[in-house]
Amino acid sequence: MNKRKSQANYRKSTIIANSLTKLPRTSGHSLPSKDKLTRQKNYQRSKLLGDAKSAPSYRQEIIIPEQLQVTYSGNNFLLIDTGKDDPDRMIILANEENIRLPVIGDPSKRHVPNFQIKYWNVYKRVWKDLPRTIKNIEAWHKTLSQDIECHPTFLKLLKHLRREKRFTEHLFDEIKVGKVFGRPKKEIKKIKTSKFFWKVTIEMI
Structure with a gap:
């Protein structure tokens, strides 16, 4: 359960329910209450996100956590970020391998x-x-x-x-x-x- 607390893709109730299915009913009374488990899960998620907002209202509020700036292979995933001070902030998620791949419809590669x-x-x-x-x-x-x-x-x-x-x-x-x-x-x-x-x-x- 501790491992999944920080995973924002799962609902709180889903994590708690799935964890309970792996325990016998006789041990259920020794677990913390549902409210306490929910608070613990929210705390774990807040530690993971840091200052980042899960649902920012505009681009200047976007903060990408460091662990999400790299791919699972360890390569850079955040190719360009013009910064929160830019009124027309641009964020591009890619890496050098993506840039080298041919682009469909690239006019420089057209021929008769x-x-x-x-x-x-x-x-x-x-x-x-x-x-x-x-x-x-x-x-x-x-x-x-x-x-x-x-x-x-x-x-x-x-x-x-x-x-x-x-x-x-x-x-x-x-x-x-x-x-x-x-x-x-x-x-x-x-x-x-x-x-x-x-x-x-x-x-x-």
Whole structure:
């Protein structure tokens, strides 16, 4: 219970209830009262946050705790923070590895396509087995909304993005060592059919 007291992603009642399930009923009377456990939990969370507000009213009030300024891998997570004295304060959460990755739609990397736009837009993605829709992005947005609840605070969002960053690093590491992520059989069949029709279309042009 002491370990989970400082985790703001869990409700007080949830932490207490989960902890009680691991204890026999005969030992329940020796535990502190629920109110005392709640006060202890609030104290642990306040120690973790320090001067940081969980739900700041405006950007100048934002204080990011030191432990949230680095990723779980130990890299810098707070790339840019122009400071609370800046009326147009800007906070960018990223690291050097993110900056080196190619940006979708970067105008400096555009070139004249080999095919007309109406063919090239999907044709290139089909042959490279890339997603042809943004359903994967929509799925990530759905997961995000489920994980951080309906009314997230700034620190809850920051903690979620920090965990998401760690998961993304894990996926990059798997790709670097050559792991191939499989696709459902229905999707593979659809891709093969699309490639066949594209090949026939190009031969007819």
